[in-house]
Amino acid sequence: MQIPYEEELCALADAVWETPEPGFREYKSSAAHVEFLKKHGFEVKTDVAKTGTGYEASWGSGHPVIAFLGEFDALYGMNQKADCPSYHPEDPDGMGQGCGHHMLGVGAIAAGMAYREMLKENGGSGTVKIFGCPGEESGSGKAYMARDGVFDDCDIALTWHPANFHMVCTGSSQSCIQACFHFHGVSSHAAGAPHLGRSALDAVELMDVGVNYMREHMEDSDRVHYAITNTGGKSPNVVQAEAEVRYLIRSATNPKCKKLYERVVRIAQGAALMTDTKLEVLFDEGLSNTVPNFALEDVIAKAFQTVGVPTYTAEERAYAKQFKDSFSVEDQLSDIPFGIADIMKLRENIKNSEICDYVVETIHTDHCEMGSTDVGDVSWVIPTATVNTACYSYGAGAHSWQWTAQGKSAIAHKGMIFAAKVMAESAKTLLEHPEEIKKAWDEFDKRLDGEKYECLIPKEIEPHVID
Ligand SMILES: [Zn+2]
Structure with missing residues (x-):
């Protein structure tokens, strides 16, 4: 599978990395996304749910409506010189993309672009929606969007997060x-x-x-x-x-x-x-907890196999090694997510490779990972699932200067494009096999068991900047 305009998309992610902005003030990042999407024929609504920088881009008509969720906000204290394998902020008080959201947003666009090509080829009914969701790190952008009914006409939401592993994200969040x-x-x-x-x-x-x-x-x-x-x-x-x-x-x-x-x-x-x-x-x-959806996780797991893991050059591995070596072996092995089917295999890969170079198999689990995400609110409205791809060396975890440093590297770009392909391939399966969408909704209904989504943010509270 090809991602159309791959080079342009990588350049867009780099541009967002260059202008790190806080939640609900992602003016430049959001404008760059919107400009790109409009240029490529998407219809774009801005200021969705009164979030200012949130947008909704759509193309096509009728069901299924597949939503790709993106983000673009940065973090305070995460400023770091690109590609530098030792702590070297250019502005110690400045912001940086320490959670990879510059790729998260563009990866969602890339998935939407690739899926649109599949829709065109298929020729039938179907809509692709790309959501620019502001203020994930602070602000709860998607919670306001979910509260406002922005996702109500969608059938399925797919998203991803840059990570240290190529795997389906399983389990719940707080x-x-x-x-x-x-x-x-x-x-x-x-x-x-x-x-x-x-x-x-x-x-x-x-x-x-x-x-x-x-x-x-x-x-x-x-x-x-x-x-x-x-x-x-x-x-x-x-x-x-x-x-x-x-x-x-x-x-x-x-x-x-x-x-x-x-x-x-x-x-x-x-x-x-x-x-x-x-x-x-x-x-x-x-923020709401995440409602897992094993049916969708299975669709993603299959897509991972179809697309196939990127290969890494000796140069890319040497690059990743510098960052991996800034952690002790003990630390490298201490940050393994829950739900891994074969922990020994993963431990071996961490010891022997600079970057994750296989698809890590996961089990189905409702285990609640420590930490929260506003994807949780979307998962209460429609079946939602998350792809993780390795965009960084082993060792470095989210919200670290090592993530900011590697954010524009070749391995980061490869991870982003890989995630986009896996999401587009998953959407293709859902388009061609509507029974998979039904399965996801049956599970969703069973899990909610009549319970309705109730946003934790009181009605009178509007989207606002948190400093
Ligand atoms: Zn994040």
Whole structure:
């Protein structure tokens, strides 16, 4: 299979790498995508679900409607010189594509372009949709899009994520809610008139202590993280009138996550009571857990075999080795995802190869991986599945400078094009075998068992930048 305009697509991914932008402010990245899609005959709607930078591109008519989901946002603290195998940020405070989203978005476009050729050849009914989904790292772009019904007329969603392995992504991911807890107190002279002061910083500290005591009484799959975003200033001789802490609360399912969040809110209320301060809760974002779909995973697994793994030149392997060697063997072997059928084979490959060079077989599992993605919200609306392809050397994990560094390399491009081919081949199977779409929907209905998608973001909260 050929990806049309492969060179142009790789150049587009590189261009997005060059202009890393935060969630809901991916102006240049989104504009570059839209320009490319319009130039190639797609009809494009922008500002979908009031996300500003989110878009929906479509071509064709009628069912099946296959959606390819892309992203393009970057990460703070992930700036790194391209191809440099030691930590060398060009701007230490700058952003970088440490999660490979510059490829994620373009890979989805590439898959859509290739699938469109198949649709043309097939000559029958069928629509291809490519979604530019903003703010994955922070912002919950797809959750707003799902809440707004953007995916409602689609039959299947396919997406991918750059990774260290060529494999079907299996299992679930965590639900999460993020919110800021802002305490309002009263300032005073800390020595002269402490009795007149009410410390917001004390409230933050007491809240953190309370939550840390809660940890013993959570489920194993729960996670609670926090960052103090406002300490109330740098002067210890002033009673801090304002202070704020941001919490990220994760659990295996939406109801469990909501309950855990409510417990954290009650601890915050307790801290406000103890310190005689006022609490204000500012909701940031919320993501649903991922609903797995084994039927779709099987379609992707077959597509992996049909397309076949890319081969790597000696030069590419030497390039990858420099990055692999920046990790100990122990670390290289410590980041193996769940659901691998033959762990020994993978361990051998990690030891002997610089980059994953075979399709890693997975088992069907509902296991909930630690971490969250806004793909979860889409998976509550339509059957959804994710392809992973190796775009980086072994060893380096997501959100690392090593990922940013390798983001424009030949191995990265190969991984992106491979993912696009696997997604397009999967879509072709779904087009030619509608019974596979039915199978995916039967499983989807069984898993939801009448439960309806309920976005974790309250209705009154609109898409917004999270700083
Ligand atoms: Zn990512």
